Amino acid sequence: MLDTIFGDQTGYVCFTTSHEMGSGKPDEDRFFEWPKSREAINTWLGMRHDEDVWFSPLVYTEERRTADNVKSCQVVYADADAVQPSEFHVTPTITVESSPGRWHAYWLLSTTDAATAQDLSKRVQQAHDMEASSSGRAKLLRWPGSTNLKRETPAKVELRAHETDLVYTPWEFAKAYPSSGDRYALAAIEGELAKLDDPTEWNNATFGVAARLAELVKAEWNYYSETDALEDLEARAPRDSGFGFEVVEEQFTRKLAEVQPATAPESVETDTVQPDDDELQKLATTYYRQKKAATLADEMLAAETPDAFAEVTWAELFSTARFPWLVDGLVPADGTTVVLAPKNTGKTFLVLDMVLSALSGRQWADRCTNMDRVLFVLGEGVAGFGQRIQTWATANAVGLDSLRGKFEVVKGVNLSNPRSRDKLAAKIAAFKPDLIVVDTWARVSGVQDENDSAMANRVLSETANIAGGAGVLYVAHPNKASQQGKALDMRGAGAVLDSADSVIALRANEGLIRVSTDPQFGGKTRDAAPVTLEGFAVAPLGGSAYMTYNATGAHTDRDREILNYLQPGQTVTVKDFATLTGFSERTAARHLQDSPLVECVEPAKGRQPARFALVAHGGHALAA
Structure with a gap:
């Protein structure tokens, strides 16, 4: 190595x-x-x-x-x-x-x-x-x-x-990892080489193509090299052309010494000022194009941003109607939510647990829920994601078919790409979700520079426009520096957090996960008191895992022992549990009878001993 x-x-x-x-x-x-x-x-x-x-x-x-x-x-x-x-x-x-x-x-x-x-x-x-x-x-x-x-x-x-x-x-x-300059160069190269696809045109077109490729090789804003260009030309040389590839290579080499580098693309071509060999004229042309491009960009942005001007009536201003929530106090029905969590904190497990509990008609963490359809915009692998859903359904005794038609997933979305955004808008219009989950902002937004507030704001605005009244929840990572302190903060520009009506901050806390909208932890809330919930954890099951919750916010060593050996849906006697753990039957009985995680599901009858199982709480199983 x-x-x-x-x-x-x-x-x-x-x-x-x-x-x-x-x-x-x-x-x-x-x-x-x-x-x-x-x-x-x-x-x-x-x-x-x-x-x-x-x-x-x-x-x-x-x-x-x-x-x-x-x-x-x-x-x-x-x-x-x-x-x-x-x-x-x-x-x-x-x-x-x-x-x-x-x-x-x-x-x-x-x-x-x-x-x-x-x-x-x-x-x-x-x-x-x-x-x-x-x-x-x-x-x-x-x-x-x-x-x-x-x-x-x-x-x-x-x-x-x-x-x-x-x-x-x-x-x-x-x-494979192009910059904007590389994308432009690639399009230009493919356009030139396409002229050589017809072997009968090789003799007529090759010198012009070689000259254009030489310009692109000389340009400093892409990595296209002399070797790359010669390989492209040789790959298209017909065997029965009027002259051999050596002639083209010689022509290309000569042009490489003569031509000026190709200029990067301009947004707007000049109307009245024509460049010539005078340096001052060239500078004037460049400045003219920049001014025209800026004006056109302002007009395009204004056209894309809807005019939402409206007067607020006196009655509306003092309306006592309660702010609607999809998850009470945490996820607003018509606003933006950000789940902000360091890597490997279980953020996707938590969001899945939240929405699947709601779609199953259950409370989530003892809080009321109100959603019938959820659209999940996935930025990562589908196979592992499906396994997480199946594991959650198994742990919570929910049939997968009961979620069909309520929970749908799309992938490959780029919110910065108008065509991709249009496809998402059509899906939203057809499905009519109550909540759109974007997991994660970094993978789906298409914002290449995390410090570009203008671009981030534009993507947020465009997404809100196509949401159709649904709430939007973005899963995002905090910056590394804030993870060393108490309050989490977003990577790069603050546009995403500034736009949010609710920010749910996740932090590992003594082996568990804290969920909070309290500003002291990096959270944020609108029209609700800050919420802090302790006692979440990711519990393994089979080849995957699921998010669990204990309302007490704490787990004893006894509880952890129970969860190391008991799976959701499994029932055991005191003797069974003693065999599994190696405890004495007296210790096993004390663990099962005293733990808030366990309930007696079958009382003892005659010679039949009592049977115990993990208890359900707040719509999903308790675990460590």
Whole structure:
């Protein structure tokens, strides 16, 4: 793996360990000169199989791990966390499992330009909603063969795939994770190459196409290279053309030396000012286009934003009508809700538990519910999602058929794309849901720059316009900094939280999950007192899990023992439970009789002992 990551580069490479073993803090850097110290690195690594060991995929000019000293890098890299290797748009050259279900990924490039590797790494991070630090120049990644001591149970860092033949040009990779410039270049390239699809036109069209491709190669706003262009031209060269590919290659090379780079697309073409060779005229033309584009953009935005002006009558102003709720005090019927939760907190489990309980005519966490149809806009895998629904239905003794027609799912939505939004609008109009769940904002919104408030506001406004009076619930991640404090805050711009009528903040709290609209925890509420509910937890069942709730907000060790051995719907006698747990029958009886999680479902009769089972509460099972 050393040779794949560092290859023919020269300079200093950095490996890092912890000063205090098991602390999980990479704070002791060790530099080696590459490739001179290859054997020394292997020896050093071989002595640290049972330690935390990190490394940087960058090569440095000197023994300091700073941005100023970065010399080169020949891999795109990502701390993918829970993103599975199969979810990437391009197959990684190397995949490493840093702990069970947690991944690091690397893609070998045909270049060692560090700026290119950094840019492409950032695109992967943004496309898959990873933490911003997952692709930074200061990023350290775990070395396979070492041990991850950060987890409660130490885990071996395992090399899962190493395909050295998977080498990508920057253009190949950029097409899978394109910028706006790459998308424009790709469209232009495909348009030019389409002119060569007819072999009879090869002799007539090829010189013009070669000139246009040369312009795109010279442009700085895409990764299209001379090699890429020649491969595209050669792939379309007919065998019986009037002249060989060598002639076209010579023409392309000559044009590459002559032509100016292709300019990026302009929103509006000039009407009266025509560019010429005078530099002042060119600057005037550019400024003119920018002004016209800004004016046109303002007109387009004004046309897309409906005029909702209306006078409020005196009677309406002082109406005592209660604000309608889909879930009392938490989810408004005609407003926007945000469920804000760190990764792996169980946010999707919680939202599923909420809406499926409501659709089954039950309370949720002792709160009244009022919804008949829910549309779930899914940004992740459908297979695992279906298993979660089935697990919830099993745990709560609900038939899946009873949910048919009430709960529907769509995927592949991009709220920033007008065509995708129109399809969603048609679905909403036909289904008429009471609530639309968007899981997650980062995956479905299509907002590439999380700090772009204007774009976020536009997406929120467009989505509200097509909601048809339904409530909209966005599942979102907080920024990393706020997770260190008491109150959660959203990543990037505050447009999403500012637009929300209710913000439900989730935090792990002593092994359980706290759900709150209280501002001190990052929550928000409209026309209702803040709500804080303790006692939620994700309980495993079969190959999946479901969200559970205990109204007391606390679980004893006894309760946890019960839930380790009892499944929803299972009934046991005291003797059965003693056998399962290894307790004495006296201890088993005390656990079953004293726990608020258990009820006697069959009293003792004659020689037949009493039978016990998990109790249902607030519309779904209690659990730890």
